[in-house]
Amino acid sequence: MPSLKFRLALFFSALLAFFVTHTPAENYVLAGKQNSRIQYELSQRIVPMSGMKSLIISTVVPATFKSPTYNQEVSDVRFDFQPQPTNQEEKLDARGNKVITATWSMPTAPITASVALTATNWLQLTPLSTSTPFPVSAIAGPERTYLQATKQVPANDPRILAKAKELTNGVTTEFDAVQRVLAWVIDHMSYVLVPESYDAMYSFETGKGNCQNYSHLAAALLRSVGVPVRVVNGVTLKKTYDARVGGGNLTLGMAQGRHSWIDVYFPDLGWVPFDPQQSQLFTSNRYIRIEVGLDNEETTQDGLIRWTVARGVQGQPEFEESINADFPLDETSITAKRQSYGPKSLLLSPEVKATFVPYVAVATPPPPPPQETPKEVPKVDTPKPAPVDKPVIFGNLEFPEGVNFAFVREVATTSEGTQELRKNFLVETAEYVTRSAQYAQVFVLKEPLELRRIALALQKYGGEGSLWIEILKDENALPGARLATSEFVSVERMSSRPGYRWQPFDFSKSKLQLAPGRYWIALGFTGSPVVNWFYSYGKPVGPSDGTRYKTIFDETWSNSLSFEFNYRVEGMGGK
Known part of the structure; x- marks a missing residue:
């Protein structure tokens, strides 16, 4: 009898039936909302060492951002430098980040630099509709910049392109391509705090990395097949939140500190945030967006500290950074429903109405069936249990x-000696x-x-x-x-x-x-x-x-x- 090949096109919310053996999925569809007002402050304290000629601190001003899911509205931004810098400048960089640069000449006393603001963050997890075809039509305008290959995001590497084409073979919508790439990245990688390298190829080859690696690998795979991706730097806040699932709660949260994630461009949705470690088409409102760029080598302005010293001076300044966040308003109402498809590792998503073929994690082959017992078994002495030693x-x-x-x-030294x-x-x-x-x-x-x-x-x-x-x-x-x-x-x-x-x-x-x-x-x-x-x-x-x-x-x-x-x-x- 000839084999039957077919393609299943369906909505994300449709009821699925699989007649295959597969690894249990950790894919949850979330519905609901978050609404928070956050009093945020990031402070740095630097103690100059003897012989320092100049000290320069760069800070990026967090900007308001809107998307179909995650939204950030920034107000009441306040900078405080003590003592006052010798010079202070403000400029927009090539990616639209507003950078404040403060310079101190011949500093001797401890210096503190802080930025405080109010972030009104809200998240709306309602069904999203997207019908952008794949391959994506020719991208024009500023979004085209985010198709570039870089050292950390080698979208032109033949191995990256081959894997991306394998993952997206036969798909007809951009969402289908993106969800397949993201699910593979989540299952391929294991999180480590201090990887040997931060580029996409290291993670592609080893399956290891931190948030930078997740962002770079996802960006490389997607850019290689024509999907614009920009890398986002910011801060995650440690306040957890609950998603109601079944008779209990799934408690979700991140550590408080610097973090890297991505935005993916959909022509019919605009820029939409993804965290390649765990979420697609949204990030929670515990994320504070600060800086965007091609990769994490480019998004270095926020928190950058530079200095020059007199000839022969060794050592480095003492440094400490702290992040504080209060939530005068915090409302969360989210439910989660586990799906029968998706990656083996945790993936969170809103409901999406788009044509796609569900990703199914590769199953571990079942053990072979036991062999039949011979009709006549020779009598043997029962061995004693091996010693537990x-x-x-x-x-x-x-x-x-x-x-x-x-x-x-x-500490790093630039080509100019700074x-x-x-x-x-x-x-x-x-x-x-x-x-x-x-x-x-x-x-x-x-x-x-x-x-x-x-x-x-x-x-x-x-x-x-x-x-x-x-x-x-x-x-x-x-x-x-x-x-x-x-x-x-x-x-x-x-x-x-x-x-x-x-x-x-x-x-x-x-x-x-x-x-x-x-x-x-x-x-x-x-x-x-x-x-x-x-x-x-x-x-x-x-x-x-x-x-x-x-x-x-x-x-x-x-x-x-x-x-x-x-x-x-x-x-x-x-x-």
């Missing part, structure tokens, strides 16, 4: 141990876990284990009391009955040095024997400790539903988080 260490292990996030910047500190995107991804909620992180055992200790990536900020860990059973994919409790750790004896470090919790006295399966690490505390637990964006190690919390008002662990805490499990195992 092999040290085992596993978990979500990668985090920047001991880093003081307030002071991290790298030294500079550029903004970086090393952000403190951590949750304050000793307040009115309890947090739990799943881990999965593939072999039996005698548990000895568990360590968490923690930083103590103050307070007093005790911490401990409970190991809980997994019951219907939620934390269940307690199996064991660790020794208590005195908060007063924890390190007070800046930075996150492994804090061990001892289970050796319990001699807990764990069979293969899922278990939960639940952090408990008494007193009034102020402790943060570091996390990784996405789910680098565990399952998508493996990070949970419950408040004092919750009877069950029905609330899930979109990230994975850093943890280390140690014990003795054996084959």
Whole structure:
């Protein structure tokens, strides 16, 4: 019988049925709105070193931005420089960013530079309609600039073009092309805070990167097939928000700090924001847009610090940056519905009415069926269980141990001999876990284990009391009955040095024997400790539903988080 080939064209909101085996998707369609008024301030403090001849600070003024989903209205912008600079200039750069440059001659005293503003941000997640055909017709005007290839966004690299053509083969609408590229990027990459390189090819080849890499790889793939993409720099704010899903909440949020994302141009929609780490056709209203450009090598003006020194002078100025945001008004009403298609990693989207073929993540092949048992099995002695004597260490292990996030910047020297500190995107991804909620992180055992200790990536900020860990059973994919409790750790004896470090919790006295399966690490505390637990964006190690919390008002662990805490499990195992 001849094979039947067909193309399925449908609306994003249509009911889908797949007669294929595929990996469970983490694609959520969101509906609702956010409305916030944000009092925002970014401050820098620089202490000049002896022999400094000049100091120059550049700041970009955040601009009002409108799109079909995310909107930012900026008002009451205030700059404060102390002491007053020797010279201050304002100009528009080639991409339309308004840049303020302040210069101090022969500075000796500490300098502070701050920008404060009110951002009225609102997000509307209602069905979007787009019918732009693909390939996109010839782009004219300023949007054409954002088809260029750069060193960090090599849209002309043959490997990038080949992959983009593979992903968009046969599609007829721009949205179809964009959603396929974005879904592939999300599944291809794993987030790391400090990658070896920030360009698209590094991420294409290794599958690793931070927010800059996600932006560059998505931009390179889309530009290579004629879709304009510009890179956006700004700040994400740490205030979380909930999307109601089923009988619980999906809590979403980002670390507070510098961030990179993209805008994609649709002729019938205009510029629309995407975060290639997790969202398409929108960013939440916790994003403050500041600067746009071709790539992150071009979007360097905001927060740029440059200086010159007398001949023979070594060293660099002391530097500290802080970001503060208050929400006098904050309203969120969002629901989320999980879809049966999409990437394996988290992707958030509004409902979109457009012709497209749903992206389905590549499935892991099922194990081969067991072979038939021979009719006659020779009698053998039952072997004794292998001794549990092999040290085992596993978990979500990668985090920047001991880093003081307030002071991290790298010094570079320009071709003119000026030294500079550029903004970086090393952000403190951590949750304050000793307040009115309890947090739990799943881990999965593939072999039996005698548990000895568990360590968490923690930083103590103050307070007093005790911490401990409970190991809980997994019951219907939620934390269940307690199996064991660790020794208590005195908060007063924890390190007070800046930075996150492994804090061990001892289970050796319990001699807990764990069979293969899922278990939960639940952090408990008494007193009034102020402790943060570091996390990784996405789910680098565990399952998508493996990070949970419950408040004092919750009877069950029905609330899930979109990230994975850093943890280390140690014990003795054996084959």
